[in-house]
Amino acid sequence: MKETGVKSNAVGLETLGILEAKEVLWNLPPAALVEEAIKNAEGYLTDTGALMCDTGKFTGRSPKDRFIVKDERTADTVWWGDINIGFDPEKFDLLQKKMVDFLKDRKLYVRDAYAGAHPDYRLNLRIVNTQAWQNLFCHNMFLRLTPEELASHVPDFTIICVPEFLADPEVDGTRQSNFAIINFTLNTILIGGTGYAGEIKKGIFSVLNYMLPQEKNTLSMHCxxxxxxxxxxxxxxxxxxxxxxxxxxxxxxxxxxxDEHGWTDDSVFNFEGGCYAKVIDLTQEKEPQIWDAITFPAIVENTRFVPGTRTVDYTNKSVTENTRTAYPIDHIANAVEPSRAGxxxxxxxxxxxxxxxxxxxxxxxxxxxxxxxxxxxxxxxxxxxxxxxxxxxxxxxxxxxxxxxxxxxxxxxxxxxxxxxxxxxxxxxxxxxxxxxxxxxxxxxxxxxxxxxxxxxxxxxxxxxxxxxxxxxxxxxxxxxxxxxxxxxxxxxxxxxxxxxxxxxxxxxxxxxxxxxxxxxxxxxxxxxxxxxxxxx
The missing domain is CATH 3.90.228.20 (Phosphoenolpyruvate Carboxykinase; domain 3)
Structure with missing residues (x-):
């Protein structure tokens, strides 16, 4: 298995059973990921330097296909129902093995990052992607590690995101071929059959919404x-x-x-390192901060160009009204660093x-x-x-x-x-x-x-x-x-x-x-x- 890029010295992909990938590209910088995305025909460069990508069949989250593994840890703590749908632990194990087998002889993009801009409440992450643009999305949306932090990084939670992998509902226990499944015992999220990157972002938000109130006496908030x-x-x-x-x-x-914050005894802190904003009908006059933020290495999702140009037509709804952009929070001029206050x-x-x-x-x-x-x-x-x-x-x-x-x-x-x-x-x-x-x-x-x-x-x-x-x-x-x-x-x-x-x-x-x-x-x-x-x- 060929591995390139900058990786942690502490732990690799062997803990996930991923041993036979064709190539693993670790923590590539944004410019390299944009090059990979264009080479893979995943997107186009816009005239502002942003990367335009399509998310495929799904242009938004699929709430009915989001599951939580129901086991000893979660059985009596999760609010089960139409929002939190239970998933069998054994089915999860089998599905993860199928996904890992699916990754044999494929190129993988791995991103180490974290959520939580407060050192006492951070959640270390590892995201395994098969698409370069989604790995760039993770770079933009999550908090970015310093070289020193990266060298000793050990993930608390891992996401395996494979849009090309389709589940068999009758065998795998899913509702249809796409799925997003959280396992709080194995600290793993499996996402398959959907190219909508928001599933990654909201998966980690759901994890923090479960862990912080119970384990850290911290109110997690969608705000x-x-x-x-x-x-x-x-x-x-x-x-x-x-x-x-x-x-x-x-x-x-x-x-x-x-979008996402925690409220501790002495502070409010951001969970993320970026912004994920709607851009339908975006204009410089109405939203100057968002408009100016859509430069390299920002991503625009499911948008279209003005014919004959590389200028994004934000009025175009031909793919979806849920057109979006993902950019690092420091693209906003008045963003505070680090992202927390009293x-x-x-x-x-x-x-x-x-x-x-x-x-x-x-x-x-x-x-x-x-x-x-x-x-x-x-x-x-x-x-x-x-x-x-x-x-x-x-x-x-x-x-x-x-x-x-x-x-x-x-x-x-x-x-x-x-x-x-x-x-x-x-x-x-x-x-x-x-x-x-x-x-x-x-x-x-x-x-x-x-x-x-x-x-x-x-x-x-x-x-x-x-x-x-x-x-x-x-x-x-x-x-x-x-x-x-x-x-x-x-x-x-x-x-x-x-x-x-x-x-x-x-x-x-x-x-x-x-x-x-x-x-x-x-x-x-x-x-x-x-x-x-x-x-x-």
């Missing part, structure tokens, strides 16, 4: 985070379309990270409420924060997904249900404890509609939303008077600098007040219905954060 010049940390939770990336990207604040002073839950019910800014108490955290609410509007013709409520526990191995109440209770210990402010920010629902009202101006967040960060909302929302019971500020007072209470923006009340009751009922599946596990403190029950009756 972005930034820090002010005075060291004040802010966290932004929000589902797709709520403005999480846009609102956390503030030229006056340092970027800690855009405990947060402010937390923002972002929602794009298409029903025009929720206030544009409101303050939550501890119970409400835990309740809304578990709810993870936003609304999808027409055009966001095929088949959606009118607004639809969307709930995702902890703003990332697909990546939570533990029950959502575990994370919510930890959030509540940390809120009380650190006296953090929690704000609900509606970036959605005002003056009526989608189709009648209009989207909240971004400038107003930014002004509300700035006011919260600067403490300008500490001394103002508040009005309690009669149904959701959240505290609405009566005034906010640089924001018209008449838009702060959403009921006042509706011409038909009775219609607002009816829509508010309807949305509150949706919250309560969604929460019913968690209610048996929720504490009284969490349940106290629900919309006012008397208003629903």
């Amino acid at each position: 972005s985070a930034n820090v002010g010049q005075d060291g004040d940390t802010a966290i932004f939770f929000g589902l797709s379309g709520t403005g999480k990336t846009t609102l956390s990207a503030d030229p006056n604040r340092g970027l800690i990270g855009d 405990i947060p002073q402010n937390i923002f839950f972002l929602t794009a409420d298409a029903f025009g019910v929720l206030p544009p800014v409101s303050k939550l108490n501890t119970s409400q924060a835990m309740y809304h955290f578990i709810s993870g609410y936003t609304a999808k509007v027409a055009g966001t997904e095929v088949g959606i013709t009118e607004p639809q409520t969307t709930f995702s526990a902890c703003f990332g249900a697909a990546f939570l191995p533990l029950h959502p109440t575990r994370y919510a209770e930890m959030l509540g404890r940390k809120m009380q210990e650190s006296n953090v402010n929690v704000w609900l920010i509606n970036t959605g509609w005002t003056g009526g629902p989608y189709g009648i009202g209009h989207r909240m101006k971004l400038s107003y939303t930014r002004a509300m967040i700035t006011a919260a960060l600067q403490g300008d909302l500490e001394q103002v008077a508040y009005t309690m929302h009669p149904i959701f019971q959240v505290a609405i500020p009566d005034s906010c600098p640089n924001v018209p007072a008449d838009i702060l209470n959403p009921r006042n923006t509706w011409a038909d007040k009775d219609a607002y009340d009816a829509k508010a009751l309807e949305l509150a009922a949706s919250f309560i219905k969604n929460f019913s599946k968690y209610a048996d596990y929720a504490s009284e403190e969490i349940l106290a954060g629900a919309p006012h029950a008397a208003a629903i009756a």
Whole structure:
């Protein structure tokens, strides 16, 4: 087996049973990986120096094909169900052997890296790829080792990612030919049958979501985070379309990270070393930081060129609307190094409420924060997904249900404890509609939303008077600098007040219905954060 590149002196691939690969290329630098990708016909170089690649049949994650091995370690700890689907340990062993056999006489790209920008919470990684561009993705997205660290690197978790390997569902126990399977006892993730690199990233996120709360008393979070010049940390939770990336990207604040973080007793730290951003309809005017970041060795996925050029056409949706870019975090000019800061002073839950019910800014108490955290609410509007013709409520526990191995109440209770210990402010920010629902009202101006967040960060909302929302019971500020007072209470923006009340009751009922599946596990403190029950009756 021919091996080249810079490898660890501590442990090789023999522990995985990989002994007969044609060639193993260890920890190649980005330029060499780009050369390999182009030589292998995996992608094209764009005019900014980024590498354009296609992910094949799958242009997004496949949640129904993500499994966790159910064994003595996980049987009583994992939140089993539609999100965490059990997989037989013996089937895993047989499938891994088949994958290793499949790798005989193939060229492999191996990347050593780590997750967790805090030395006490890092997870050492090894990723084995058959495609050079995916190995470059891992270089961009995970934290990069120094030469000294690389020499003694021993992986805590290993990922074997082979898009060309197709499972036989009847024999291997998978649902179909593609799969992503986490084994917490063997510290291994197997990914096959899919070229979507996001499966690698989110696989490790799921691992940290399992290990950190249980083993390190650390809250793992699907959020972005930034820090002010005075060291004040802010966290932004929000589902797709709520403005999480846009609102956390503030030229006056340092970027800690855009997607995955841990909250320890004394800090917030980024899990990753890069950013994985959507680029559909990207423009330099709307997202200048992301636009400027897409240079070598960034990757753009499933995009297309302007005909006759090597310029990316970000409006092209012919492959998917889920076009993305992956780039090292230091491509963002104001990224902090290392990617961590102190405990947060402010937390923002972002929602794009298409029903025009929720206030544009409101303050939550501890119970409400835990309740809304578990709810993870936003609304999808027409055009966001095929088949959606009118607004639809969307709930995702902890703003990332697909990546939570533990029950959502575990994370919510930890959030509540940390809120009380650190006296953090929690704000609900509606970036959605005002003056009526989608189709009648209009989207909240971004400038107003930014002004509300700035006011919260600067403490300008500490001394103002508040009005309690009669149904959701959240505290609405009566005034906010640089924001018209008449838009702060959403009921006042509706011409038909009775219609607002009816829509508010309807949305509150949706919250309560969604929460019913968690209610048996929720504490009284969490349940106290629900919309006012008397208003629903």
